[in-house]
Amino acid sequence: MMRRCFVAILLVLCVANAALGQSEQKLAAKKAVNQGTLFGVGSMILTDTYLSPLEYNGLSLSLFYERLNATSLFNNKMLLQQQVLLQGASTDNPISNAKTYYGNIDYHLHGFYPILNANSFRLLGGAGTELSIGGVYNIRNSNNPAQLKTSINLNASLMAFYKWKQLTLRWQITTPLMGAFFSPGYGQSYYEIFVLGNDSGTIHFATPSNQRGLRNYITADYPIGKVTLRAGYLRNYYRTKANNLITSISSHQFVIGLAFESLSFGRRDLLNNDWLKSVYNE
Numbered sequence: 585m586m587r588r589c590f591v592a593i594l595l596v597l598c599v600a601n602a603a604l605g606q607s608e609q610k611l612a613a614k615k616a617v618n619q620g621t622l623f624g625v626g627s628m629i630l631t632d633t634y635l636s637p638l639e640y641n642g643l644s645l646s647l648f649y650e651r652l653n654a655t656s657l658f659n660n661k662m663l664l665q666q667q668v669l670l671q672g673a674s675t676d677n678p679i680s681n682a683k684t685y686y687g688n689i690d691y692h693l694h695g696f697y698p699i700l701n702a703n704s705f706r707l708l709g710g711a712g713t714e715l716s717i718g719g720v721y722n723i724r725n726s727n728n729p730a731q732l733k734t735s736i737n738l739n740a741s742l743m744a745f746y747k748w749k750q751l752t753l754r755w756q757i758t759t760p761l762m763g764a765f766f767s768p769g770y771g772q773s774y775y776e777i778f779v780l781g782n783d784s785g786t787i788h789f790a791t792p793s794n795q796r797g798l799r800n801y802i803t804a805d806y807p808i809g810k811v812t813l814r815a816g817y818l819r820n821y822y823r824t825k826a827n828n829l830i831t832s833i834s835s836h837q838f839v840i841g842l843a844f845e846s847l848s849f850g851r852r853d854l855l856n857n858d859w860l861k862s863v864y865n866e
Contacts, residue, residue, distance in 0.1 A: 616845045617653040620814050624648055626837030628673040630686055633829050634731050634770060635722040640684045642675035644835045648818065658697060663708065665743075667692040671718075671820070671835070686833070688718025688733060692758070694741050704747045714739050714760065728773055733831070735824075737763030737790065737797070752805040754816075760797045763790040767826040788826045797822045805843060812843040 624646035631639045647670045655662045673686040694712030701707075717734040737760035746753045768777060768786050777783045788794060803816030818837045823830070 617651065618843060618845045619651045620649070620812075620841060620843030622648040622650075622814060622816075622818075622839040622841030624671075624818055624837035624839040626818075626835060628675060628686065628833070628835040630673065630675050630684060630720065630834075631830060631832040632684075632720050632722075632731055634768065634831075635684065635720060635725055635728070636677070636682075638677045638682075640675035640677055642673060642683075644671060644673035644686075644837060646671040646818070646835075646837055646839070648839060648841075655695075657695075661698055663696040663710075665692070665694045665696060665710070665712075667694075669820075673835070682722070682724040685721045685723070686718070688716060690714065690716040690718075692739065694739065694758070696741070696743055706745045708743045710741045710743065711761075712739055712741070713737070714758075714763075728771070730774075731768075731831075732766055732774070733833075735760075735763060735765035735790065735795070737761070737795075750807055754801075754803045754805070756799075756801040758799040758801075760790065760795060761792075763795070764788065765790050765795060765824055765826075767824060767829060767831070769827040770829055772827075785827060788824075790824075794826055795824050803839075810844065812845075813840075814843045815840040 624644075626644050627641065628644035629639060629641045648667070650665065650667045652663060652665045654660065655664050667690075669688075669690040669692075671686075671688050671690070675684045675686065676682070677684075692712060692714050694710045696708040696710035699707045699709050714735075714737045716736075719733055720731045722729050739758050739760050741756060741758040743754065743756040765788055766786055767788055768774070772782075772786075777786060798819070798821045800819035801816065803814050805812045805814050807813075816839050818835075818839045820835045820837075821833070823832045825831075
């Protein structure tokens with residue numbers, strides 16, 4: 585039953601991905617594409633009771649890429665956003681005699697539609713899909729030292745912009761509404777799951793009752809020549825509860841990098857660096 589639910593959710597999200605992806609090919613001729621690459625550093629608090637009942641915390645690093653472009657959908661008002669987050673962390677238990685390592689890659693594809701446009705302020709609402717795969721490795725465990733982390737979700741998101749002189753502030757919040765995630769039972773080995781085929785109860789239908797997530801993303805952009813300096817704060821929180829096991833991954837990071845804008849055809853750099861006007865304010 586859970587396998588059928590997972591397949592159904594996967595098909596729905598793949599169709600949504602395809603629909604949003606096709607919109608990228610319908611860019612208006614003079615719309616711009618804004619892209620940014622950021623490096624993040626901060627802290628992570630990690631709990632995975634499949635591996636250990638203890639809370640681990642330590643340093644986290646990330647590489648974050650995002651792309652935002654206008655489309656011809658909904659009378660040229662819909663924006664398409666893609667985000668790829670590569671994140672890793674090295675954490676210690678409370679007495680610092682054991683380490684747990686975390687790694688994950690996360691992909692978001694969202695469409696946004698304007699809700700409010702008032703002078704220098706703009707609010708957009710959207711939805712889309714999220715694919716995530718990664719893992720946790722506890723070097724102290726001899727049996728079952730690692731845990732696979734993978735999920736697929738339908739998300740809701742809000743994004744707001746405020747422009748003051750040359751400085752542009754952005755805030756975006758994203759949370760999963762429903763989907764599916766992987767979680768084995770306590771003591772259930774991966775040899776048993778993937779080799780012997782005893783995978784019953786490992787795929788779970790996700791709702792806010794057993795899965796909670798939040799991405800809070802705040803940036804400030806300042807143009808320098810033909811590029812834009814982007815700095816901000818990235819908060820990620822993810823928690824699941826299944827098979828009497830709890831996973832909680834919480835990170836806070838300072839992010840900094842560069843953004844630039846090009847035209848959708850030919851990828852020519854825009855001479856006008858006012859990318860918010862060309863991408864968000866039309």
